[in-house]
Amino acid sequence: MFNNSVYLLLGHKVLSVLHESLKVLLFLQGVFGLLAIPASLVVLVGILLGESQVRNFAYRRVKEKIVDASKVMWTTLKCRDVWRPCLYMYLSLAVGLHIHEGMFYWYTDAKEGPSFSQEVVGSIFSVGAVGSLFGVLLYQNFLKNHPFRDMFFWAQLLHGVSGLLDLVLVLRINLKLGMPDYFFVVVDEAVSRMIGRIKWMPFLVLSSKLFPSGIEGTFFALIMSIDQIGLLSSAWSGGLVLHMLNVTRTQFDKLWIAIVIRSLLRLIPIGFLFLIPRSDPNLSILPSEMLRTKRGNDVLEPENIEMATLVNSI
DSSP states (O other), rough: HHHHHHHHHHHHHHHHHHHHHHHHHHHHHHHHHHHHHHHHHHHHHHHHHHOOOSEEEEEEEEEEEEEEHHHHHHHTSSSHHHHHHHHHHHHHHHHOOOOOHHHHHHHHHSSSSSSOOOHHHHHHHHHHHHHHHHHHHHHIIITTTSOHHHHHHHEEEEEEEEEEEEHHHHHHHHHTTTHHHHHHHHHHHHHHHHHHHHHHHHHHHHHHOOOEEEEEOHHHHHHHHHHHHHHHHHHHHHHHHHHHTTSSSOOOTTTTHHHHHHHHTTTTTGGGGSOOOOOOOOOSSSOOSSSOOSTTTOOOOOSSSSSSHHHHOO
């Protein structure tokens, strides 16, 4: 999460500064070409990286392992202490409407909005990445030992209240208070990103407590897919609300209604906090039988694991 926030900060800042020069020198295709360079380097490293061939691999046991992993995953999902937090994660992400597209067009509108340029919007997002980074540090140093249910309550409450900052901006109340648009938007973005990161960090910690032994990576991917479905639901519902309110690239009369609806919906997950265990983040949630490591031929001894010397020396 720390690295992700740093990458966001650097990415938004570089793109905001180089946008005009890229548009002039490389045209629009050049921007996509520049963004493709990191992915191309990863592919190149993957091709050049040498790996030793695994001999006498038990291909016949692959099907057996897949079946066993599926059974363990299904058994874990039926556990009350697992499916309830997963359901809360989905609800928390799905009910928060995603209306960023409407806000972006309002930012750049010369008639009703502050008429920000694309470079200014990029710089605003980079400041938001700083807020995200600060949220990670705040959680790591002061909030990580608080019970999950208390963390989710305050994070969700602040998440809903912070959405009203957009309402102040769209209704131009900030100008009546003598606060320039750019300053207010920067503060809004930083605070919203910080609260969003504080809300997201307990999700990751809680998810790490739900992994059964032996299929940790597979189950982590499953939980992340549930979160992505929640984000997709949020984007679809947000787009539907904007469409119903007739909010377009040039029409923003009812954008404030979408902001109010979004802020109210963000408070709904508070009513489902009973799905979250009231436990210490440092303690295990799963039953002890799900935490037992499978013994037998599938277990690799330390001498058979590459880099075991390095691991054991730490």
